[in-house]
Amino acid sequence: AQSVTQLDSHVSVSEGTPVLLRCNYSSSYSPSLFWYVQHPNKGLQLLLKYTSAATLVKGINGFEAEFKKSETSFHLTKPSAHMSDAAEYFCVVSEGSSGGSYIPTFGRGTSLIVHP
Amino acid sequence: GAVVSQHPSRVICKSGTSVKIECRSLDFQATTMFWYRQFPKQSLMLMATSNEGSKATYEQGVEKDKFLINHASLTLSTLTVTSAHPEDSSFYICSAPPGQGLLETQYFGPGTRLLVL
Numbered sequence: 159a160q161s162v163t164q165l166d167s168h169v170s171v172s173e174g175t176p177v178l179l180r181c182n183y184s185s186s187y188s189p190s191l192f193w194y195v196q197h198p199n200k201g202l203q204l205l206l207k208y209t210s211a212a213t214l215v216k217g218i219n220g221f222e223a224e225f226k227k228s229e230t231s232f233h234l235t236k237p238s239a240h241m242s243d244a245a246e247y248f249c250v251v252s253e254g255s256s257g258g259s260y261i262p263t264f265g266r267g268t269s270l271i272v273h274p
Numbered sequence: 275g276a277v278v279s280q281h282p283s284r285v286i287c288k289s290g291t292s293v294k295i296e297c298r299s300l301d302f303q304a305t306t307m308f309w310y311r312q313f314p315k316q317s318l319m320l321m322a323t324s325n326e327g328s329k330a331t332y333e334q335g336v337e338k339d340k341f342l343i344n345h346a347s348l349t350l351s352t353l354t355v356t357s358a359h360p361e362d363s364s365f366y367i368c369s370a371p372p373g374q375g376l377l378e379t380q381y382f383g384p385g386t387r388l389l390v391l
Contacts, residue, residue, distance in 0.1 A: 192379070201280075201367060201384035202318075209379075248317065252380075260371065262308070262380055266317045 160185045160251045164265035172273045177236040179268045181223075181249035184230065190260065191232045192250040193223055196267075202248065208232060219243070244272045277301055278370055280383035287358055288391055295353045295386045297324075297368030303348035304370035308380065309341075312365040324351040324368075358390045 165180040183189060190209045194202040206217025213225040223234045232249060249265040277300040287293050297307055305326045310318040322343055323331040330343035342354040355362055365387050369380040 190379075194382070199385075199387070202369075202382040204379070204381070207379060250380075261320070261323065262369075264317045264319075 160189060160253050160263050162249050162251045162263055162265035164247075164249050164268050166268050167266065168269045168271060170271040170273065171239045173241055174238050177221075177234070177239045177243065177270065179234040179247050179249075179270065181232045181234065181265060182230050183232060183249070183251045185251055185253050187253050190252045191223075191225060192252065192262070193217065193221070193232075193234045194248045194250060196246045196248065198245075205234070205247075239270075239272050241272050241274065244270055246270075278368065278381050278383040280366075280368060280386050282386060283384065284387045284389075286389045286391065289359050290357055293355045293358055293388060295355070295366055295368075295388075297351045297353070297370075297383050299349045299370050299372075299381075302370075302372045304351075304372075305348060307345060307351040307368055307370045309343065309351070309353050310367045310369070312367060312385075314365075318367060321353075326351075355388065358388070360390045363388055363390045 161184045163182045192207045193205040195205050196202050205221050206215045208215045208225045216222045221236045223232050225232050246267045246269050248267050250262045252260045252262040279298045281296045307324040309321045311321050312318045320333050321336045324343045324345040326345045332338045345351040365385050367385045369382045
């Protein structure tokens with residue numbers, strides 16, 4: 159069984175300051191982990207993914223995440239927040255099923271608020 | 275990159291009517307597609323897994339007779355909300371893995387906002 163916990167429902171930062179969005183996971187096997195971003199009334203866009211290669215993953219728009227197996231964490235960071243980063247962020251874990259497909263499990267989401 | 279489209283983007287209907295939502299993979303074939311529902315300020319909840327050429331697999335608590343899924347081809351899955359009621363109003367999103375070697379990655383459609391009056 160797999161699960162995802164996003165520790166913060168809201169994160170508020172000032173423009174130009176670092177961003178940290180926390181995610182912890184639980185998985186029976188070696189999971190694939192993802193971060194998606196959703197702007198208001200929009201679909202989801204893939205920011206980055208970890209699939210058992212390098213533990214530090216770089217994504218789009220300056221975001222990166224580090225897979226730490228010992229801590230079962232996959233926190234999302236960005237050195238300097240931009241106003242356009244304000245959105246909902248979802249951490250997702252996906253592991254294979256017996257049927258061969260991968261079924262994703264979503265965290266509850268973290269709303270990133272960026273102040274001028 | 276892999277693109278998934280949904281149609282319509284928004285729909286308003288009267289209570290008791292049925293609504294069909296289409297999900298298409300535009301540049302890849304998808305033997306599996308996923309349907310989610312997202313209520314305001316909440317996460318995506320997986321409703322069902324759509325399998326091309328076979329019956330859909332529904333998550334616990336999702337009524338298969340109310341949410342009919344048809345995956346008629348490798349690029350199209352449809353979700354029909356039958357006899358819709360106001361509590362069915364939600365944001366419906368589909369996703370699909372882009373293919374071999376990338377089964378763990380999901381590409382999402384832009385979503386369909388359903389409002390039942």
